[in-house]
Amino acid sequence: MNQTPALPDASTTSDPKASASSADEQDAYIAAVALKLDSFLAEKHRLLARISPETLVLIDSIKTLVTGGKRMRALLCYWGWRGAGGSPDSTAIIEAGAALELFQSAALIHDDIIDRSDTRRGGPSVHKRFSTLHTEQKFSLDEERFGHAAAILTGDLCLSLSEEMFSRIESGGSHRAREVFNIMRTEVMAGQYLDILEEVSGPSKPHETAVARAFSIIRYKSAKYSSEHPLALGGALAGAEEAMLTSYSAFALPLGEAFQLRDDVLGVFGDPAKTGKPAGDDLREGKRTVLVGLTIDSAMTHERDFFDQNLGRQDLTEAEVERLCTIMVDSGALERTEEMIAQLSAEAFAALAELPVSTEVREALETLGQRVVSRTS
């Protein structure tokens, strides 16, 4: 499933397009979010220490994960806030960014259980960390079962903490922002469900609608969650009018869609040395992406059958992976996907040009956006 691809590092300040001041401002914001997360988790560390030192591993797991993020969602939230007139050093936007990052960590923890992914951000995933603890401590009964159970609980805790952080925000714009936060959570969970449902039900559904189904999934599990809602959240917090939020969406939704399509392409054709993912993993996992949908829709019948029967097989050989890739190329699906990315990006940047925001905000959003759609890892 993996609705949460590795995000490009948006914290570097070397991009010439961003003015020095907006890059500095962005760095200051990221540092403030990190500080807020640190002090919040330290507070929870003290609470858990009073219950039992043995529970501290829950907070430590969350801390490791939330420290490793690239803050893309927090940054979109920040520029949405600034674009709607929010001031650079407000506590509200720092808390909102921290809440988004905690929510993302919670999603990753449960996502990795669902996908059976043992690595995350270069380290062990949370369930793997707990199963390793089980092995090292020579515990009884089953290590994998313990790992999954502990990670379910850690994800639940992280989800609660995300919301606890969000509830600290006090602001005039917070009713609308709360609404965005609520819709975001419901939509991403529904989108994730559609994603796992498509993995198991896709093969028996009409191949003509495979692309439409895959597109609906990336819209809810990724584009709205990772791009549209964070930007809107910042805007709403700063008291933006509905018209402003609509113009934010015109930029952020196609951007988020392009971002996910790029991620899908990299998942199959990316350089494993750059993406950190072994080649063929996405195919063995059985992810039914838009790229896959286009392949199924346009491949010759016997190739489509081969595709449908082999996608999701854990034991695919390298030769089989290669044949699946060849079908994706020969059917024209890869080319079509690249065209879609170009089209969505053009749509997003055209909308950005029309946004009623300052030049500084526009440039910052453009820098973020360009990184998202043209990345190679």
Place this chain on the structure above:
Amino acid sequence: MNQTPALPDASTTSDPKASASSADEQDAYIAAVALKLDSFLAEKHRLLARISPETLVLIDSIKTLVTGGKRMRALLCYWGWRGAGGSPDSTAIIEAGAALELFQSAALIHDDIIDRSDTRRGGPSVHKRFSTLHTEQKFSLDEERFGHAAAILTGDLCLSLSEEMFSRIESGGSHRAREVFNIMRTEVMAGQYLDILEEVSGPSKPHETAVARAFSIIRYKSAKYSSEHPLALGGALAGAEEAMLTSYSAFALPLGEAFQLRDDVLGVFGDPAKTGKPAGDDLREGKRTVLVGLTIDSAMTHERDFFDQNLGRQDLTEAEVERLCTIMVDSGALERTEEMIAQLSAEAFAALAELPVSTEVREALETLGQRVVSRTS
């Protein structure tokens, strides 16, 4: 693990101890909470229908579960509110009760995955419901894996909805109430972690501390969560002083502990026809309860060894279950547990007698409390 035993039906009005008026009031409150949950879930149903009709099963699963509850936590919250001067027909206390019930449903969904329990409240558990859907629809890949993944997402959605409901409360007392709600969530998740940790690490820890460890677990995963915090939440919402909340705890904490000890006894010695649980299930699951701790601490060495080696074995025969039960009785552990229940109950009801609340509230709490500690199912 099962931190969430079936609660006694507190909605019946036949108990002579509760005055007719408080029983009517309680019924009206329960009906109002049910109505609130219905309209809230109908709203979410509409949101999910717009995403895809295929996601409606998420809301339907939550609705089935949250409809089946006995509302014990909501009722404690209600009488905590009334005891601190809250009025009977306030929206705030209805929303708080609905939020507690949704939180409990979320906990049950994930708990059943962790415990691999296929039944809940007389029907299939949520993960079982999804794996059955998989089978019936002849989906591809693994049905159990799909069931677990879908139930993780449903639990996450339910957890978010619980909090969304809580965030609707607008009240002068809500800052302190929010604090209780936050601590409750963190503590129960930490307590659940200690519970699964004890299952795997208990056998290698000193048997002298088994009782203390088990007692700490029931305090956090059950007594505070199911009894102390709901009562405090209602009080805090109504603006109760700290002294009042402390006196609430003096009643609710020992009551919650007695409640969980009673549950543990019923889990092993209860009549399966009444409890709805097959005999021996708790022993096969490996729950390391206070009853088990007392057994391990007081049994003869060879019996303790038999106990430690067999507790948690999925394939225990009936004869082995019977031997484990006999060791519990012969070691005096069952008797000691009953003494503890009696002592904790006495402590709780002595504190109740001192509570600065109206006679009506005291009687309502006494009725609830008596049902909790003397139930047989």
